[in-house]
Amino acid sequence: MKKLNYLFLAFCLFVILFIFKNANTNESWEKKEEKKEENLFKVYSVESIAKEIDETVILSSTTEAFRKISIKSELTSKVEKVLLNKGTIVKKNDLILKLEDYDSFKKLYSKELISKNEFNKIALLAPFAGIILDGHKIEGELLTPGDTAYELIDLSKIKAKSYINENQIIGISKNNKVQIKILDNTINAQIDYISPMADKNTKTFEIVVVIKNPNLIYKDGMSSEITIFKDKVKAHKISPSVLSLNDYGDIGIKVLDEESKVLFKKIIIIEDTSDYMLVSGLSDKETIITVGHQYVSTGDKVSTQ
Secondary structure (H helix, E strand, C coil): CHHHHHHHHHHHHHHHHHHHHHHHHHHHHHHHHHHHHHHCCEEEEEEEECEEEEEEEEEEEEEEEEEEEEEECCCCEEEEEECCCCCCEECCCCCCEEECCHHHHHHHHHCCCCCHHHHHHHHCCCCCCEEECCCCCCCCCEECCCCEEEEEEEEEEEEEEEEEECCCCCCCCCCCCEEEEECCEEEEEEEEEECCCCCCCCCEEEEEEEEECCCCCCCCCCEEEEEEEEEEEEEEEECHHHEEECCCCCEEEEEECCCCEEEEEECEEEEECCCCEEEECCCCEEEEEEECHHHCCCCCECEEC
């Protein structure tokens, strides 16, 4: 009986020693892990969730008249009378200047002794409705072939021309919704022309948009801004300060995976302002490193706050 008691006591002692040893081992392992965590580089991060937005391309531009033409003389004749002066709004086929030979040509034309084309050479009628510009001839001046008799500008529509880079032009056609901002006024517009070839030096494509201007409010040479609407896209709003470059020179940001390891992800810039950027090319939810990203590399495990 005493032998059984000794065996039982020995067994209990063994169990107690085993538990104590394991407790010390676990405590030691936890301390090592804590120490290891303390040695990790600390970064600051923020959770970002993508939101669906209208992708837009914004271009600086300058307005231009829809049409502008210099009416040149094909004959030699003196200006007998200036009928309409600069700044006058004229209709198509209005007579602007009366040349000395106008009456005689008109009689011949009315008797069908000369063609309409011959008559037009002396009449120099307005080819379209518009506004007469400065620089036309005055009474008594001699016109010779090639001389400018007057200039005419058409502001019934306004064009705005700009240049778009090769990354932005993808997905843009004449069917895209477009707006122009002029003098704080936003007007719906239409794409009139997209160059099929890039400029060899700038690698950009010319693009021209048109708006209606029935009241002639907008003039040639005004500063304007073109906004082209593309398809909807999911985008993250980030600070420009979080941007990084990879070894290949690609622009992107550094994010954390579920194990707090650093990943570099390339981005597509949708909108760029002085305060924020809208970017795509990321997952719907990202943990973005906001402070310390310049000190860590892809694959590094970090502690975050």
